[in-house]
Amino acid sequence: MSDVGTSHEDLERFLGDHYLVGAGLKRDKNAVARAGKTAAHWQWDGIYRGLQRSGEIVTVGPDGMTGMRSVVGIEAKNFPIWMNAQILMPGERTQCHRNLRSETRLVCEAPKDAVFVCEYEAYPMERGDVVISPAWTYHDHWNKDKTPAIWIDGYDNGYNPNVNINERFPKDAPYEEVKKPAGYGQRTLGLARPIANEAPFPLPPMRYAWADTHAALMALRENHESDPYDGVMIMLASPVDGGPTLPTIAWQAQLLSKKQKTLAHRHNSTSFYFAFEGSGTVVIDGERLEYNKGDIFAVPAWTWHHHENSSSDDTILFSIDDWPAMKKLGFYMRENAKGF
Ligand SMILES: [Fe+2]
Ligand SMILES: [Fe+2]
Known part of the structure; x- marks a missing residue:
C-alpha cells in the first residue's frame, strides 16, 4: 500500500485507492465506484490514515477552506442514508450552522475536552457515544484538547438531496455560545421531564452515552434475549416519544456473541454499519x-x-437504518428466511 504522501493530490490518490473522497478535496480521477452487493465497504485503515493526513493539510472552521473535514465512500451517496468519518484537530472549531437534514454522530475517539455543541449546550464526546442534532438545530464541533477527535456521521439526506437548505448563525457569527448547563438535555429528557413535551420543531438534540448502550446490551444478553436474525439489538429511543431515534432514521447497536451466526432476513430499508468492536x-x-x-x-x-x-x-x-421513515410512509416490509 502506498504511503499517504504530503500534497493534496497525494491524499486524493490515497483516498481514491481506498474508494474514498475527502471534503475540500477533489475526487481522484482513477477512483471508480465498485459494483456488487458488497461494494459499499470502506476499511478503517484507509479511513483513519486518510483522516489523519486530512487533519494536517485540509483546514476547517470559519477561516478554513471547508466548513467540515470528512472522508466518505465514493459509493456512499448512492444510498438514501449514509455514514462518513470526520476528524477535528486540537484547537479547531467548526463553523456553526443548521440545515434541513438530521445529522448524527458516533464517537470513535476523542480527548476529554472535545465537545459537540448543539442548541447552546456542550455535549461530552466519549467513545461509543451517539449525539444527534435533528434538522434545523444549530451545531458545531469544538476540540479544546491536545489530540484529534474522530467520529462517524450518520445522515438522513433530508429526503431531498437536490435541495440543500443550510444556514449560518445570525450575523454570520462563527460559533454559538454554550448557554445551557452541562447535562441539561440528559436531565430534562429522561423519564422525569417537563409536562409540555409534545414533538417540537426542531426536535431536541440528545446524547446517548456509551455506558448506557453497553449496559442495555449486556443486560439483554444476560437475560438470553437474542434475536435469531439480529442477535442482541437495541435502538436508541427518541427522547420525545420513545420511538426510533429520529422520524427518519434509527441508531441501533447490535451484539453478536462469539461464534454466533444469525438467520437471514431482508427489508426494504437501508442499513449503514460501523464495526465498533471485533470483526465478522x-x-x-x-x-x-x-x-x-x-x-x-x-x-x-x-x-x-x-x-x-x-x-x-x-x-x-x-x-x-431508515426503517422509521419507511414505516411511517406505509411501505416498510421485512421478510425472514425460514432457515438455511
Ligand atoms: Fe452540520
Ligand atoms: Fe437487517
Whole structure:
C-alpha cells in the first residue's frame, strides 16, 4: 500500500485507492465506484490514515477552506442514508450552522475536552457515544484538547438531496455560545421531564452515552434475549416519544456473541454499519463481506443478509437504518428466511 504522501493530490490518490473522497478535496480521477452487493465497504485503515493526513493539510472552521473535514465512500451517496468519518484537530472549531437534514454522530475517539455543541449546550464526546442534532438545530464541533477527535456521521439526506437548505448563525457569527448547563438535555429528557413535551420543531438534540448502550446490551444478553436474525439489538429511543431515534432514521447497536451466526432476513430499508468492536462477516445476497473493527459498510435495501461472528470475541456493530421513515410512509416490509 502506498504511503499517504504530503500534497493534496497525494491524499486524493490515497483516498481514491481506498474508494474514498475527502471534503475540500477533489475526487481522484482513477477512483471508480465498485459494483456488487458488497461494494459499499470502506476499511478503517484507509479511513483513519486518510483522516489523519486530512487533519494536517485540509483546514476547517470559519477561516478554513471547508466548513467540515470528512472522508466518505465514493459509493456512499448512492444510498438514501449514509455514514462518513470526520476528524477535528486540537484547537479547531467548526463553523456553526443548521440545515434541513438530521445529522448524527458516533464517537470513535476523542480527548476529554472535545465537545459537540448543539442548541447552546456542550455535549461530552466519549467513545461509543451517539449525539444527534435533528434538522434545523444549530451545531458545531469544538476540540479544546491536545489530540484529534474522530467520529462517524450518520445522515438522513433530508429526503431531498437536490435541495440543500443550510444556514449560518445570525450575523454570520462563527460559533454559538454554550448557554445551557452541562447535562441539561440528559436531565430534562429522561423519564422525569417537563409536562409540555409534545414533538417540537426542531426536535431536541440528545446524547446517548456509551455506558448506557453497553449496559442495555449486556443486560439483554444476560437475560438470553437474542434475536435469531439480529442477535442482541437495541435502538436508541427518541427522547420525545420513545420511538426510533429520529422520524427518519434509527441508531441501533447490535451484539453478536462469539461464534454466533444469525438467520437471514431482508427489508426494504437501508442499513449503514460501523464495526465498533471485533470483526465478522456479513453475507449479502450470497456475497461475503469480511469486516474488521473500524470498517464502515452498507447493506442495500431488499437484499438477503445474515451475520457471522466466527471469532472468539464479541462483535459490536452500530448502525443507522431508515426503517422509521419507511414505516411511517406505509411501505416498510421485512421478510425472514425460514432457515438455511
Ligand atoms: Fe452540520
Ligand atoms: Fe437487517
